[in-house]
Amino acid sequence: MYEEILKLALDNIRPKAEDYAKIKEAVNKVMSAVKKFSDVNPVLVGSVAKDTWLKKDTDIDIFLPFSETVEYKTVVEEGIKTGKKVAKELSADAILKYANHPYVSFSYSGYDIEIVPCYKTDRPKTPVDRTLLHTEYVKKNLRKDLKDDVRLLKAFFKGIGVYGAESKVKGFSGYLTELIIMRCGSFIDSLRYLSSLKSLSIADPIDEKRDVASAVSLDTLAKCSLACNEFLRHPSIDFFMG
Numbered sequence: 001m002y003e004e005i006l007k008l009a010l011d012n013i014r015p016k017a018e019d020y021a022k023i024k025e026a027v028n029k030v031m032s033a034v035k036k037f038s039d040v041n042p043v044l045v046g047s048v049a050k051d052t053w054l055k056k057d058t059d060i061d062i063f064l065p066f067s068e069t070v071e072y073k074t075v076v077e078e079g080i081k082t083g084k085k086v087a088k089e090l091s092a093d094a095i096l097k098y099a100n101h102p103y104v105s106f107s108y109s110g111y112d113i114e115i116v117p118c119y120k121t122d123r124p125k126t127p128v129d130r131t132l133l134h135t136e137y138v139k140k141n142l143r144k145d146l147k148d149d150v151r152l153l154k155a156f157f158k159g160i161g162v163y164g165a166e167s168k169v170k171g172f173s174g175y176l177t178e179l180i181i182m183r184c185g186s187f188i189d190s191l192r193y194l195s196s197l198k199s200l201s202i203a204d205p206i207d208e209k210r211d212v213a214s215a216v217s218l219d220t221l222a223k224c225s226l227a228c229n230e231f232l233r234h235p236s237i238d239f240f241m242g
Helices: 003-013 017-037 046-050 072-089 127-141 144-160 174-184 187-195 218-233
Strands: 043-045 059-066 095-098 102-108 111-119 207-211
Touching: 003 144, 017 059, 017 072, 017 102, 017 111, 043 046, 043 127, 046 059, 046 127, 046 174, 059 072, 059 127, 072 102, 072 111, 111 127, 127 174, 144 174, 144 187, 144 218, 174 187, 187 218
Parallel strands: 059 111
Antiparallel strands: 043 059, 095 102, 102 111
């Protein structure tokens, strides 16, 4: 019933060989530039590192994990300084952005690049520090055959307007999307799971006291549940095209 729609959706969102080649070249250029200006070994994180990225609107996230012995002020200052030098090296305009602390963003080769300082620690203090551990967890535990299911769920969430944990969306982060697929085992089973929920709570595998779904508002969850029910009854490519 759903196969034809999902195949069509995947044809639109799954990276092809030329997409992999292009993004690999961009990652290598940025990583080489980072190594030129910093003694901290850069780490590729996020969906590109986990191979759950979509063909369009992909960010390349590169973290600079400092030792916990380094003063916080120094971590931020060195991260920003490195990011700005990398942007200049690649003839890009650096933009200072803010999450838990400032970081540098710029566009290169058609991608949004983010150079983010953090601490390398098993006791993360912020979401920034946790990203390294989240990336490693998914790389080790997400089955290869489920990566396209993650892509489908991400595209579905984007299509219905519930993707992103930021305050203006109060929705599903990439990491939460991956955990839902890992829990449910497929895109369709994930929709069935979400279609009947009145509340959502998923413990972080790297920190059982933390709820990965805490950013998802009740309104967003209700919107998601309605869309899941509607797709299950009347599957359409339109759900992936919002």
